[in-house]
Amino acid sequence: MTRLFTLDEANAQLPRVQALLTELQEARRIILTARPDLEPVLRKAGTNGGSRRAGEMLAEFTRVELALAGLRAIGCVVKDVDPGLIDFLHRFPDGREVYLCWRQGEERIEFWHEVQAGFAGRRRLV
Template identity: 45%
Template sequence: MPARYFTLEEANALLPELEPVMAELLARRAKVVRQRHKIAPILDDPHGDMGGAAATEMALDFVRITELVEQVQAFGCLLKDLNTGLLDFLSERDGREVYLCWRYGEPRIEYYHELHTGFTGRQRY
């Protein structure tokens, strides 16, 4: 699949569609993290039911997380950090490739970074 380049305006226009997907994705991830601590002792019990309903629910959450990640990727952006909801959009600036960088909760895309620098190299657009 060829790379898609976004203008700042195009990437910002996608945020209203991406935000609810990211909200659910982050909520599901947080739920799985909470469940993990509850289910671990059950799974370690050789005489237990291997997690039963709790394990099934967690498996369904993992399936949904996978679906949500695929939805995000279908927009053409890159999910860089599931913990913080960090997305990158490939773009061009001054004749070079850069990533427009957005983190869930930010009102709009206002930052970019070089391909090799990552989040720590963010600069205001």
């Protein structure tokens, strides 16, 4: 569930967000690397009740789901997994809701953008 964050609250969540994002990216990489093999494995699984490779992929899909559930529980919004773009809903003093925008590799949140603008509309916090 999305919630409103102060800048300090959002920054305090970054270590947990980073850990969950790394878990999500690793599981996703494994799945995408194995994707060419999934069709024959899934076809074979229908006749013999499964295979080790199908079971391994199930574990990776479970990792993806658990990481996404963890991020949702924090209340942030995953915008793009590959570059690690995460937004935190924030209300400016004038009442306008915006996103505090963090990209994996940044130490702190230093940018924001309008809710409809996306990453291209990032502006530095003053």
